[in-house]
Amino acid sequence: MRDALCRELVGRSGDERMVFLTGDLGFMALEPLRDAMGPRFINCGVAEQNMVSVAAALSYEGLEAWTYTIAPFCYARAFEQIRNDVCLHGLGVKLLANGGGYAYGVMGPTHHALEDYGILLTLPNMTAFVPAFTEDMSQTLERAGDLSGPAYIRLGRGEKPKGEVVPTYAPWRRLLDGHAGIMIAVGPLAGSAWGVLRQFDLASRPALWAVSELPIEANPPPSELTDALSRTRRLAVVEEHVAHGGVGQAMCRWVIEAGIGLDRFRHLHASDRPGSTYGSQVFLRRRSGLDPEGIALAAKTLAS
């Protein structure tokens, strides 16, 4: 998604109000943006707390401030700056966070972002974008940029199955029809789930929905999804995020408040405890049951 991100940002950079701040990241990726923006592209150095507060002040003065760093260095390192300087004042800073979930794999847990949107969505007016596909980048940036309030954009790697065509971007998208309940996948895992579930027949698989904008209170599931959920009473949520504060928990509350009864519920999420060994994103997903086999098993559980 990073190349697509750079292309889209270059496209937006003609707006003189736009300022891009990076926490010393972007080598061999953001050079075209740097060249396009000149003095409005600022490498803040290895100082994420300062970067976020500077962005808040730029936003206060009417500029469109975008920050960019590896996800945990944004939401975890600079949380108080996001909370106090950005959100308390309702400022429209856009926080671009590279490497959502286990994307940094064997680089280790210091680089993983497994509680990011759960934490940030506790803050007032925060919107979290979790684009599922590379094709989503244009709409993601446009929608985030149009928000008057703050936004967190969790970037990952598009996982569209071969031969498929990504439907037009929307906060909720149905990727596959199915009769055996509903599976909701957050962000790029939707592509992985798509590749698994398309091998099932219609009757034995759940309908697959990708969600890319949170919280669900601000972007509730569409009626097509809720109608099917009311009928089938089976729900699975798949996300590369810990259970606490995740979409799985949010959906539980949402269905209860909506008066929808569930007979079966499965929540596939990142492990709440880091393992003692490290590995790739594929390895770490497998350890949490977020791999294709785990997704297939969840689908079978819903159908059984």
Next chain:
Amino acid sequence: MPTASVLVAGGAAYIMPLSVASLNKARCRLIDMHYSAKVGHIGGNLSCLDAMMLIHHEYLGTNDRFILSKGHSAGALYVTLWSLGRLTDNDLDQFHQDDTLLAGHPPAKGIPDIRFATGSLGHGLSLAAGLALAARLQGASRRVFCLTSDGEWQEGSTLEAAIFSAHHRFNNLTILVDHNHLQGFGSTDAVASMNPLHERLAGLDFEIRVCDGHDLGSIRAALAPDRHRPLLVILNTIKGRGVPHFANTMESHYLPLTAEQYAGAMAQFEIESRHSPARVEEYAGAMAGSETDQ
């Protein structure tokens, strides 16, 4: 005193010479406000009030910005705005009350002269740097002032902001340090010393000046902007300045005034108001000499 046209960039909304009498009136109102609300943090308010009053009365133009990074001195800021007619007596009477805008730390919204809710130390200098950067990008001539505490220079984020500001040579940025030598649970020397502060920060590309933070002439002399880089003014101050048996004590950081301390402070400021500025400054110097030995 330099003329406003020399000192002020971007207009002059409040510009008026600050007299010692006005300053003492503000001190009395500050003391009265805290005493009525039965709250502490008086020491750090009194140590920075002089500079805050001076900047707001003589330097801060319509387009300029002031950030109170040491948010626990919100009372001094409220009283300064009151002295300019930007807040009323009724407003100040709401200090620390329920349903108030005048909280113990500056509010996020509701008082136009206060741009950011501060209180957690280590945020203000980054915000000020962002305002300075915005002015540069927008081609605006506004000047940005940021008042920090001395203990706040132990915050990593303050140093991040200092490095950033020096690197970008924000010559529209003036950083003030209320150097009263006392922090939350001890002296700055005893807790995590950055002293002498002007020597420790000398490695950064700032114009560093040291002045007597209770001498208006000394502060004025230090505030002339540098053409090429950020200006950092270390204000040598006394925590709880002017309150007998309270100044320069740890108690002045947290505790509300007793009736005796309140009466003593009001009497002291009354005496200072009736004497010439030279006499007052002589008094302040003597007081500083006697109390820093404690």
